[in-house]
Amino acid sequence: xxxxxxxxxxxxxxxxxxxxxxxxxxxxxxxxxxxxxxxxxxxxxxxxxxxxxxxxxxxxxxxxxxxxxxxxxxxxxxxxxxxxxxxxx
Numbered sequence: 001x002x003x004x005x006x007x008x009x010x011x012x013x014x015x016x017x018x019x020x021x022x023x024x025x026x027x028x029x030x031x032x033x034x035x036x037x038x039x040x041x042x043x044x045x046x047x048x049x050x051x052x053x054x055x056x057x058x059x060x061x062x063x064x065x066x067x068x069x070x071x072x073x074x075x076x077x078x079x080x081x082x083x084x085x086x087x088x089x
Contacts, residue, residue, distance in 0.1 A: 001079065006053070007072035013048050014068065026068045049075055055082060 011026050020026070020035055031037045037045065043062050049071060050056055055078040065071055 001076075003072055003076040006075050006079070007069065009052065010045075010049055010068060010072055010075065013052060014045060017044070017048060028067055028069055030066055031068065032066070045071070053079060055079060 007027065014020060014026060014035075018035070018037065018041060026035065029035050031042055031045075039062070042065060046057060046062050046065065053075055055075060057074060057078065061074070065074070
């Protein structure tokens with residue numbers, strides 16, 4: 001799955017669960033300042049992404065995530081790290 005595909009899935013998760021407008025450019029938008037998400041919302045979004053992609057981010061990651069493209073990038077890396085470790089085994 002490409003990072004673009006991951007971004008689109010996360011964007012739809014964000015729009016469906018947090019009622020954001022589709023026309024907004026979510027890619028580089030700041031989750032708090034531009035999209036109005038608070039710390040609780042960001043934690044919920046991270047949980048939903050982990051569940052959707054069957055991955056686990058490192059503890060405390062929510063403190064450093066500020067944009068949707070950052071979540072997509074971290075998801076992409078986590079998915080490839082997971083499949084990479086499965087190939088070695």
